[in-house]
Amino acid sequence: MMTGASRDSLAAALQAAEPVLNEGGVALARELFGALDVMDEHGAVRRALTDPAWTTERRHGLVDSLFGTRVTPGALQVLKDLAGRRWSTERDLGDALEVVASHAAAAEAERGGHEGLAGLSRELLGFNRTADSSHEVQWALTDQQAPAEARVALAHRLLGKDATEPGKLLVERAVKAPRGRKPFRAVRDCADVVADRQRQWIADVTVAKPLDETQQDRLAQGLSRAFGRELVLDMTVDPTVVGGIRVQVGDDVIDASMSSRLNDLQRRMAG
Structure with a gap:
């Protein structure tokens, strides 16, 4: 997980790239993933593009020489923007590029609202x-x-x-x-x-037996209220679950019966 400068750089890069991502979609994502393959295969490239001793202009020059004739202007813009930012580790640059490429693919789906x-x-x-x-x-x-x-x-x-x-x-x-x-x-x-x-989180929900649609809706609504954000439920059935249900959202875990623990969580979240 990225921290510090890398996390801030990724957030800024995504914001700057959003118009290009919306326009490029899957085709752009494929180009960016291809560039990621090059970086993953060549450690010298990663080190150069994350070396604080290299100026932004020098990094941009390297990106031009590697990708300038191989990708579209939109992809080149994204790559140069990423190369010009600060990264805590060389791995973080590749991870950031993967995230941006995934956003490009998701942006195409988003055209359907x-x-x-x-x-x-x-x-x-x-x-x-x-x-x-x-x-x-x-x-x-x-x-x-x-x-x-x-x-x-x-x-x-x-x-x-x-x-x-x-x-x-x-x-x-x-x-x-x-x-x-x-x-x-x-x-x-x-x-x-x-x-x-989608401005959502994913809740990993493991239940001892399948929930019907009404129960799933109630669980989703209760969790969304508790966490203050709409959640997507990823349901798994496991008969060995103690208490009937286990819910994990990020680092937070609820592991007991549905009604008592959700009610307790809601009370604590309300202060």
């Missing part, structure tokens, strides 16, 4: 639930001995024939280039980007 983003969120979380239900599928998606194309083809089949282009791209990236994470963690990170564009 709130429902477009909600649909993308359902795609990504649904993919993880499907994969989580089968050890064989998990193994196949993480088997680095298998060709990347085969793993991507499996991922696309799990998404289904109605998958959106942003969803297919983000899952493809998570499977092909998880960058040190499990693919499912990478997909979840993308889902967090989508939730952020």
Whole structure:
């Protein structure tokens, strides 16, 4: 997780890039992910672009020489903006570029309004639930001995024939280039980007038995009131859950019966 200068740089970069992201969408995201691959493969490039001894002009010159003839002007603008900012570690620059590229893909879904983003969120979380239900599928998606194309083809089949282009791209990236994470963690990170564009958080909810639609709605409303922000529920059924339900939102965990603990949380949040 980024802290300090890197966190501030990412926030500023996202704000500056927003018009380009909205216009570029998935095509821009693919370009940015391609540039990320170059940075991940070449440590000297990462070190140079995050070296405080290098001037902004020198960093921009390196970006021009590497990508100037390979990407569109919009992508080059984003890359130069990121290269000109301060990063606490060289890894943070790559992580920031991944986040910005994910936002570009999500921006295309956002053209369909709130429902477009909600649909993308359902795609990504649904993919993880499907994969989580089968050890064989998990193994196949993480088997680095298998060709990347085969793993991507499996991922696309799990998404289904109605998958959106942003969803297919983000899952493809998570499977092909998880960058040190499990693919499912990478997909979840993308889902967090989508939730952020919706001004939402994701609540990981584990229940001992399935909840009906009314119960899910009540739980979502109660949690949203407690945390002061609309939440997206990512539901998992696990009969071994003590107390019937476990809810995690960021670092906050509720682990007991639904009614008593939610009521207690709401009282504490109200002061």
